[in-house]
Structure formats: C-alpha cells, structure tokens
Amino acid sequence: MAVLIDRRSKVLIQGITGSNGAFHARQCLEYGTKIVAGVTPGKGGESFDPQNGKPKPVPIFDTVEEAKRKTGANVSAIFVPAAFAMDAMVEAIDAEMDVVVCITEGIPAYDMVRVKRYLDGKKTRLIGPNCPGLITPGECKVGIMPGYIHKKGGVGIVSRSGTLTYEAVWQLTQRGIGQSTCIGIGGDPIIGTGFVDALDLFNNDRQTKAVVMIGEIGGTQEEEAAEFIRRHVKKPVVAFIAGQTAPPGRRMGHAGAIISQGTGTAASKMEALKRAKVEVVKSPASIGEAMAKKLRRGRARG
C-alpha cells in the first residue's frame, strides 16, 4: 500500500522549465514516476522533452487547474524560486491536488504561516517546504533523493533532513531492509505535514511494519510526536535526533534548526521519545543496526 504516493500517482511539476525542476523531472521520470504535466506560467502549449527520446514529451500548461483538468494529475511537486513559492502552493491547493510536495528552500517564515493557515479545512496535504520530497521505492519518486539507494519494503521513514535521510535509507538497504515510503517533511519552522501526521499515516498503513524517525533541534515537534507514539503507535519506532552538540541560539543550516529560549534541545526530544518507548540511537551510524535488531526481535516473537 505505502502512503501518499504509489504507482498510480499522476504527477505534475510546477517550475518544470527551471534548471532544478527540469533536472529532477528527468530523474523522476527515469525512476518510473508518471509525470503527466508541467506548469510554467507563460509557457502553456509548449512541452518538456525528457531528452533521452523516451518517455514521450510532457505537456506544459499555464495553470495547475488546467493541467489537472487535462491530465488528471493528483500530485504536484514545486520547484519554483522562494519568492514565488507561496503563490505556487496556494495555486496547487486551490486546484485541490491530493498531495503537494514543495521542494523549494528559503521561503520566508511568514509566507509559510499564511499558507499553513490557508490549508485549514482544505483537502490538500502539503509536504515540505525545504524538503527532499517523497519516495515509495519501486513505484514513485516525487523528490530529489537518489533513487537507487532505496529498496521496497516495510520500514516507513519520516525525517526533517535530506542527506541524513539518505544515510538512514542506505544503512537499511545495505542490511536488506526495504522501505514503504520515505517522507522528507522539511527543515523549516513551519511545514505542511509534521511528524504526528506522518506517523499517523504509517500507523494506518498495512505495508509499513516499523518506522524510522529522524528529528533535529528546534521547535517541539518531536516531543509532540513522542506523545502521539505513546498513545497511538503500536509499530516499533527507531529515532535519531541531530544536533546533540549544536550551540544554542544558532541556526544550524535549516531555518527551523535552532535552540531558542531554552526550547528545542536534542536532549529534551530524546528524553521525550525514550519515555514513549521509542528506541533512540545516539549515533547516526546506528540507525540501520537498531532497526535490524528491532525487526529480528519482532520476528522471533512472531
């Protein structure tokens, strides 16, 4: 089953003619993602050539609404520059896309405050921004992650980071452990889908047998996730929190990764997760091994 995207997903790319959008549209097509449309205002009627001759060119539209109406797209990936990202997200929400994945980094926090408020009561699920996107291995990739490191299987991954997620995925794949869906929720202070929502999806997904959760300093999302896990999640969870050695008051690369006014420390998050019976690993090199052990124990218990 997996979550959010699968082989039936019809994907459109907002910003398909930009350098990032074009590059990753090609990568996703190569992985097997059904990209049915591109949207670039002013370039409607043109088409996007994947260059290797196959698959066939992707039609470009001026608006998301038109692209959806003419192609049946239900998932959108946004690659537009930060200054235009709020508009792109709202356009996709208004077009009632099922899932919108915003890859764009560097969006002003207040723009995201407005978008997040606008999402209230809408049918769209927003992933990101400032995230690597989504992948359901072997079926559909809507993001910028290297596809080949993944393997189809039963571990759901949810993470605020990009490359650290690849690291975790690689550790799993090398041990023969596959993934159901990997959700990069993004490194900004305000994001569309948080840990709790992602955990809820995995908890209700039959393919997902266990979850890897990768958090980092800043905010209180991980603490809220711990509470949710304690109350609702029956599947085993392995967690890692990045930034155990980060100095307070400094923004560690991600806009959201900052310990401010004493809140958002790694120690607080790790403690909360441990209390929720989550296996919290101290070393980012131990994520794969910890999950392998959990799964072995689970099987032994039958």
Add this chain to the structure above:
Amino acid sequence: MNVHEYQAKDLLKAFQVPVPRGVLARTPEEARQAALQLGTWPVVIKAQVHAGGRGKAGGIRLASSEAEVANLAPKMIGMTLVTPQTGAQGKKVRMLYIEEGLPIAKEYYLSLVLDRSRNRIVAMASTEGGMEIEEVARKTPEKIVKVAIDPAIGALPSHGRRAGQALGLNGEALSRFVGLLSALYRAYVGLDASLLEINPLVRTKDDRWYALDAKVNLDDNALFRHKNYLDLRDAAEEDPMEVEAAKHDLSYIHLDGNIGCMVNGAGLAMSTMDIIKLHGGEPANFLDVGGGAGVEKVAAAFKILVADRNVKAILVNIFGGILRCDTLAQGIVTAAREVWGKGEKIEMPLPLVVRLEGTNVDQGRKTLADSGLPIIVAADLGDGAKKAVAAAKGVR
C-alpha cells in the same frame, strides 16, 4: 539576521512603536555632541554590540552632565564587553547610542514570537521587565501573559486589552498599550521579523509607553524583499570566518573544536558533529556545502576549513544526492593543490579523512585515488568519525 539596538529602534519607529529619542556616536566627541543635541538630562550611554546583558557588564551608563559624558564616552568606546551572551572573549564596543533619560514608573516585558507548533504569532508580556524571560518562565511562569494571534485576522484591540488587563493595566495606560501591541504586530509582519523583543518596555509617570531596549531578529529567508537590510548587517559583529563563508553562500558556523567538517545537508552536518563528539573528538565547525555546490564552492569551503588554525584534521562526509561525489572530489583536489602546491607529490599538513557515498561515488573515489593526495578513506560514517578523531589526536 541580528541588528544593533539603534537599528532595531529605527525599524520599529517606522511602524509607530514609540522609542526614546537617541543619537548614534562613533567617537567621544560625537557622543558629547549627541548629548547636547538631545538637550535634556540625564542621558543614557549605551554600548552597541550584538549581545544582551549589557547593563550588568558596564555597557549602559547614566550621565547627568556634559562633563560626565566626556568622562564616560572615551572609556566605553573601545572597551571589550563581556556578557553571558558574548562568550568569554567578549565584544569590542565601536559605537555608542546616546538616548534621552525617561521618568520611568515601571518596567515590563513584551515580545512577539512565532509559535511553530500552533502556527500563531504569540505576544508574550510580563510585569517582570528587565529580567530575562527564560528566567521568569522558570521561576514564576504565572507572571507571563500569552496571547496567540491568528495570522488570518492579525492583531486586534481585543488582543491588546486581554494582554494589558492581565498585566494589571487600566485607563490611559491600557488604551495606549492596545495601540502599542497593534503597532508591534504590524512591525513583526512588515519587517519579516522572527523575533521582536522589548525588554524592558517602560511606562512613564505620565502613562506613556516606550521601548527602552529593542531586539529585532530578521528572517534571513525574507532578505530578498528587504534589500535595505543588507546595509544593516555589521560584519564586525560576526565571526570573520563566517563572514567569508557567507560570501560563498556556504552555511558555516565556527565552533571551538579541532576537527574541521565538510558535509552536504544541514541534518547530516549536525549529525557529523554529533558522531565526532561521540567518538571523543570536538568539531571545529558546522559546514553544509549545500546541494547545488560546484567545484569552486567546494574548494572555497575547503580553504575556509584549512584557514582555521585550531583545525588538526578534516573530515569530509558526503552523501551525494544533487551534489555528486565526482564534483565534490574534484573540488577537494583543486583546493588542496591551490593551498598546498601543485607538485606531483603533495605533502598535506593536515590529515584528511574522506567518506563518500551516493551519486557517482565510483568516479569520486577514483578522482581522489588518482590525485596522489594522501587521503584517509573511510568506509562509512562511523569509520570516518573514528579515523578523524584518531587523526586529530596525532594517531595515524
């Protein structure tokens, strides 16, 4: 992005937030002139540095006469101010802000900050002005008033009345507080601030409000629509290596350790620091070269690491995604040759541990192997950390 107090007050004044009259001075003579220009006594002489806690450290002084200003100003310009927020090395004072003294009736605290989990802008207020809000939260949390403002509706008078009443205000003081909170909210949104903190906020004896101090943090992501903010940046207040890194669009934070790190991705960069520490080492920096880095950017990053005199070993940890391993490898080889000579055999003064994985990893490894550089190759993240810690301790 941080700004000085005088800049913060200028920004707030444009949104009708009341601030005391003040003049900036860069020399003792300018300070004296500034005091005379204000025309009332006493005046307050305030050291302008990017750090709080100035008062206790001697960075804020009262002067009641021209002679006192002439006496104090030369001592304050050039002094090194050490506060809990500056670190032990302190910050050198290069500018003073001369401000009118006010007849203060009571000090309060007021700030606006984003509540990330509720997606609301929250006004926090307290009668405990002048104290750090973290301390108030720890000792007397009941004295903090919080009013959450829905971004869909903005700040309304009722928000101000609710907060003001909880602070025990009434009459003219309350109605003026309502106006102040609205102005402050407009400033928060209009400036694209990530924090506005007025501590202390003062009520004068005639029930007027003034932002006696002001801390404004601006959202770096919003700089593209506030081009004037670049003029507010004071590079002298920042770490020189961080300033250099920023020129190359590198996300770099200077730390105290001796293992220089180059990583792609913020999360992986943070966890590389963590794993170094777990193996008994100390990271010298946080450095995310970013996803779209080319050879030149990688080379610039490498040079910054090498320029840090504390660095005893370098750990490069790359999980290639958008940043391809061959690009990374080429950047390292280019930089090493530029820094350490172009000969056939390069003697590297620093051990260099490299862990590569991901897109085009084979080409990347080949580039490094063919370069002739004595690079220590790591099999994985854990191995890389172990080898870097050992190398920094001089163990080969």
